[in-house]
Amino acid sequence: MIRTEGLKMEFHVGFFRKRVVALKGLTMEVKRGEVFGFLGPNGAGKTTTLKILMGLVYPTGGAAWLMGRPISDSSVKRNIGFLPEQPYFYDYLTAAEFMDLSGRLFGMRRKEREARAEELLDMVGLSGAKNLQLRKFSKGMQQRIGIAQALINDPELVVLDEPMSGLDPVGRKQVRDIILGLKDKGKTIFFSTHILPDVEVICDRVGILVRGELRAMGTVDELLSGTKVKSVEMTFAGVSGENLSSLERMASGTVTRGSETTATFGDQEAARAAKRLVFESGGEIISLIPHKSSLEDLFMEEVGKRK
Amino acid sequence: MKVYAIAINTFKEVIRDKIFYSLVFFALLLLGASMLLSTLTLGERSKIIEDLSLSSIEIFGVIISIFVGIGLVGKELEKKTIYIIISKPIKRWQFLLGKYLGLALVLLSYISVMTACYMLELKFYLNELPWQTLMAVLLIYVELLTVTASAILFSTFSTPTLSASYALALYVIGHMTEDLRGLAAKTGQAGVKAVLNFVYYFLPNLEDFDIKAKTVHAIPVSAEYILMSVSYGLMYVMAILALSVLIFQRRNFK
Ligand SMILES: Nc1ncnc2c1ncn2[C@@H]1O[C@H](COP(=O)(O)OP(=O)(O)OP(=O)(O)O)[C@@H](O)[C@H]1O
Ligand SMILES: [Mg+2]
Numbered sequence: 001m002i003r004t005e006g007l008k009m010e011f012h013v014g015f016f017r018k019r020v021v022a023l024k025g026l027t028m029e030v031k032r033g034e035v036f037g038f039l040g041p042n043g044a045g046k047t048t049t050l051k052i053l054m055g056l057v058y059p060t061g062g063a064a065w066l067m068g069r070p071i072s073d074s075s076v077k078r079n080i081g082f083l084p085e086q087p088y089f090y091d092y093l094t095a096a097e098f099m100d101l102s103g104r105l106f107g108m109r110r111k112e113r114e115a116r117a118e119e120l121l122d123m124v125g126l127s128g129a130k131n132l133q134l135r136k137f138s139k140g141m142q143q144r145i146g147i148a149q150a151l152i153n154d155p156e157l158v159v160l161d162e163p164m165s166g167l168d169p170v171g172r173k174q175v176r177d178i179i180l181g182l183k184d185k186g187k188t189i190f191f192s193t194h195i196l197p198d199v200e201v202i203c204d205r206v207g208i209l210v211r212g213e214l215r216a217m218g219t220v221d222e223l224l225s226g227t228k229v230k231s232v233e234m235t236f237a238g239v240s241g242e243n244l245s246s247l248e249r250m251a252s253g254t255v256t257r258g259s260e261t262t263a264t265f266g267d268q269e270a271a272r273a274a275k276r277l278v279f280e281s282g283g284e285i286i287s288l289i290p291h292k293s294s295l296e297d298l299f300m301e302e303v304g305k306r307k
Numbered sequence: 308m309k310v311y312a313i314a315i316n317t318f319k320e321v322i323r324d325k326i327f328y329s330l331v332f333f334a335l336l337l338l339g340a341s342m343l344l345s346t347l348t349l350g351e352r353s354k355i356i357e358d359l360s361l362s363s364i365e366i367f368g369v370i371i372s373i374f375v376g377i378g379l380v381g382k383e384l385e386k387k388t389i390y391i392i393i394s395k396p397i398k399r400w401q402f403l404l405g406k407y408l409g410l411a412l413v414l415l416s417y418i419s420v421m422t423a424c425y426m427l428e429l430k431f432y433l434n435e436l437p438w439q440t441l442m443a444v445l446l447i448y449v450e451l452l453t454v455t456a457s458a459i460l461f462s463t464f465s466t467p468t469l470s471a472s473y474a475l476a477l478y479v480i481g482h483m484t485e486d487l488r489g490l491a492a493k494t495g496q497a498g499v500k501a502v503l504n505f506v507y508y509f510l511p512n513l514e515d516f517d518i519k520a521k522t523v524h525a526i527p528v529s530a531e532y533i534l535m536s537v538s539y540g541l542m543y544v545m546a547i548l549a550l551s552v553l554i555f556q557r558r559n560f561k
Contacts (some may be wrong), residue, residue: 104312
């Protein structure tokens with residue numbers, strides 16, 4: 001659905017035309033029907049990539065294709081929906097008028113436009129604000145109308161730049177559900193974000209972009225398969241005296257709450273030994289939780305790596 | 308159809324804006340004031356009413372076309388509303404043309420409201436309706452169309468504040484092009500001559516659209532002259548819009 005090859009983008013800023021490289025040869029692919037999360041720290045070049053794909057800026061090198069057609073071919077826009085970063089809309093149009101404008105730009109018929117607008121405003125929970133001017137919208141409402149307008153043409157490919165930003169937990173959950181709903185209908189979703197827990201839940205594949213370079217790409221499981229258990233957390237009770245002190249020595253940290261003690265162990269080896277000791281001293285184990293590396297750890301690691 | 312959609316929404320955006328209302332309000336206030344002033348002065352009442360009214364229609368029209376016109380494209384770029392539009396299947400020229408036509412429609416409603424009040428004023432106080440004064444208004448509208456087109460041109464490559472200064476400069480210089488040509492004829496330096504001639508041929512000759520003085524002093528203006536001026540204005544508008552599209556087509560939206 002999306003393919004880029006050696007995409008480069010340079011900007012010249014300031015009086016001395018200082019060169020800023022936003023993308024250093026990005027090659028990637030998003031397949032039909034998948035939810036692809038595009039991750040990266042601030043300034044990584046995510047927005048720049050999406051703007052190139054949408055024809056808003058022209059890349060200084062490389063090429064990209066949407067649905068098999070080069071991005072310069074504007075006819076593909078017919079099947080694409082786009083939500084920009086921190087979207088901003090016309091102040092004095094109402095939500096309904098704005099949806100209507102969006103529909104018209106796709107050449108949709110009046111009946112179709114109206115029905116679709118109604119359905120989408122309802123889906124994002126804005127049917128009550130239909131006749132409200134957009135300048136009176138809160139940040140979360142703006143984000144929602146942005147998503148609604150991106151779907152007006154029932155697009156095959158949906159490109160979202162930070163769709164969860166500015167939303168409260170309920171709103172984020174709604175957006176996650178919308179994305180999953182679109183996936184169920186066989187749509188392809190490509191979105192950028194910093195909100196990692198959401199990514200683990202909904203993405204089929206992710207790419208991590210750091211300083212204009214793609215550092216990792218694959219399914220969340222693939223990316224995390226190389227990583228091992230980071231720590232084990234064990235909660236136990238009924239151990240006292242000498243045994244308790246030696247358990248405390250083995251652990252990297254302990255917290256005692258009433259009769260229960262929670263200890264954290266650096267690796268599974270230490271955790272196993274501790275488990276034996278608890279049994280031998282007649283205590284009981286209340287819980288035992290191994291902590292694996294999360295996407296967040298991988299993300300931090302990639303960002304921290306010096307090139 | 309897409310051009311129409313953009314134009315209609317531009318029109319709605321502008322006429323719901325308080326800035327636009329207050330400008331129209333002040334323009335109407337000035338129209339009213341011209342009647343009051345005419346009673347205080349010694350000259351012919353009709354001359355003073357016509358002169359002041361036509362001038363205020365023009366000045367406020369220019370303010371609207373420059374400040375609202377620049378805001379139209381400039382604000383879209385600054386606030387990034389353009390991302391939403393350009394990512395949809397619309398060509399960049401359609402967007403620009405839609406914006407222009409929307410503003411032309413705004414100016415048309417402004418001119419209509421002003422003219423209606425102005426006509427009432429003439430009818431009420433002087434009991435006469437000189438047809439040429441209508442032609443003077445028509446030419447003011449054509450002038451506003453030219454100024455708006457250049458405001459759009461400037462805002463395709465420059466920031467809103469700079470574009471406003473350029474457009475204002477163009478309006479002022481556009482009224483002096485005859486003087487510039489006179490200067491060019493007199494000057495000995497080839498470089499200066501070339502620059503002045505360039506300005507003369509490439510900037511709109513806005514003085515052509517000004518038949519206010521003749522109208523006020525009841526000097527007749529031929530229908531051919533008016534037709535020529537209108538065609539000149541429309542051709543100029545088309546050329547400027549074409550140039551704007553060329554620039555707009557290439558630019559990156561940051
Ligand atoms: N118009 C521009 N002019 C100059 N530099 C730019 C421009 N747009 C982006 N950049 C630079 O390109 C780099 C990438 O920016 P981009 O907005 O793509 O990052 P991002 O990954 O979307 O970040 P964020 O998570 O903060 O949205 C940054 O270093 C930025 O300074
Ligand atoms: Mg971004």
